[in-house]
Amino acid sequence: MKKEINNITELIPQSVPLRNIDDSPGPCCMSFGFDLNPLIQSIERVGLINPPLLKRDNQGSITIITGYRRIKALKSLHTDSAGCRILSGDNILQVECLLLNLHDNLAIRKLNDVEKGMVLVRLIPWVKTLEIVDHYMPLLGLPSNKATLASYLKIEEEMEVQAKESIAHGQLSFRNAIMLLDIDSISRSSIIDLISNMKLTVNQQRQLIDYTIDLSHVEGRSIPDFLDDQSIKRINSDTRMNNPQKGRALIRYLRMKRYPSVSKAEREFKKMVSRLNLGEMVRIDHSPSFESPYYRLEVLFKDGPSLRGKLENFMREDIDSLRDPWKKKR
């Protein structure tokens, strides 16, 4: 590394007119989906504490190494100039700037998943894959494996800004975003719109994506066409339901479409059990998707006599009518 880079703190900040600084994100920037307001308020209150680090090449043009957000905040406050440290010359390697930015960021905040992808994509041309996996991924708090690296690179390189914003703002989970990589951008966008509108939970997002992709295949329709379904629209625009209720209704509807036989069996089973007068303290459940051959009887009781009473009541019910719901009545 260049001598000055090892001694950044010894560089004396100089006043730099902000209009001279190129404020496009640039090759070192790893900020995405941020809210500038807290920083603006902080600078307004106490001023700029940490000077940004800039690079000035031999032609005099200035790019940001660290402090992209600070410069943006200062510009939005219409500040004319700010004290910045400057590295000069053409012999400063891009990778050195990149690592300065990375460590500057890691020291003060947690990167979101899109930003982690930005870091990894920027490291790829300079650092061997194995070193990225072994050293930089743990630094970013990521599991040290190639599959995870591949996912982050794909999200950064292939996802549209809308999708990345949803990830950065925590509306779309990273794992679910990976599921969206295999579909086209228009389909992706229509699913993300629904996720954002209904504020679906991570689990509901996964189910929505899975069911939608499957059903669009089964029905031979495009995903946007499939999601244009009247029932889905009705759920989405139902003013009597809040978002969690809408989310549950949507998933229930899609699940019934995706698993008609399973849903029918569940309904039948529920009907069968409800015909028995079990009371509140006795339950009969089936295994997930009826895969196990066994059903479960659950009895809440206080003591032996109360258990005996409940079991005697239970035995008086028509329990012989219980059967696998897909089987004909005996």
Next chain:
Amino acid sequence: MSTKIDKIILDKGVQEYKSTKSILLQLRDIPVRTEKDDGSEEAPCVSDEMKMDMGKNTMHLVSYQGEFLKPCPGTKEYICCGYQILNVGTNCPLDCSYCILQAYFNRPNLRVHVNLEEQLGQVFEAIDSEPDKIFRVGTGEFTDSLALDPITRWSEMILKGFSKRKNAVLELKTKTANTAGLLGSKYRDRIIVSWSLNSPFISRREEHGAASLTRRLECARECQSEGFTIGFHFDPLIQHRDWMDEYRKTVDLMDRYIEPEGIIWMSLGSFRFMPALKPIIRRRHPETSVLDGEFVLGLDGKMRYFKPIRMELYAFLKELLHQWHPDLGLYLCMESNEVWQESMGWRPETSEGLRNYLDERVRNFFG
């Protein structure tokens, strides 16, 4: 099916094996690269292209350091037949959309275990050490048994050893018509050649690179007339439009080509897969219909058809096949007693029960 190998990779230290020399001679016009010590010849993780083709045109000759003979990985939740896998290589040049190997192995390329011949002694030692146990051994679990046979000459290498043992049989399971090596061999006893079959619809749309159903059955007929015992596997059974009519067509074809008395066994297995396979299938085979059914999480963590659907598939096939011939050695692969009973009309109770049933078939056929 023609295997188009366009690259050979040699692992460090494999040049001296007889198999390596024979394969290199067979493929003398194909460029050869040697694996570097750091493993850098392996596909990088980020290569989508490699993930998509899985290195199906690259033959990777390796010296396998694991056990060559291993029990088929069953689970205690379902009844398992107690099969043994002879691990001759991994991955397959065919490209069936439903193939579990797409998610099963994390290394690409057609990996051929060139130290097989040198390790066969140990395999037979293990078999000989348990003379009262019947070893039903197959090579077709981690690859197709015959797809690479014209190049690897696996059949030439292993038939003799199995043929002369009284407590083992070797099953070569395939979807190809590569039977020339077998037919040229003088060994017949205790060798079972079996074909995976499906409906014409699934075979045509989903079994890319495999021989047509008719071709498979022509080969089966030829093997049968040349003295081989044969088997069939309807696995994976897939529910699709008009599936009953379609599977009936396959059984009609079997009737045209095959003498049912010479069939040692036929397995039925419905499509099941690790959840991780689904996105891989979607990515590699976007037009597939194999994922359209109602799959639920099984007790073994794999996705499988909703139970009554499986029962319907099996019961239909069982009835159809039973009408063709009442003694085909039908069995279910990885199913519960409940499903056995409902669809087959009997149940083996335990994995041991199924093992005994199939061992008895072996004794009846081979003594």
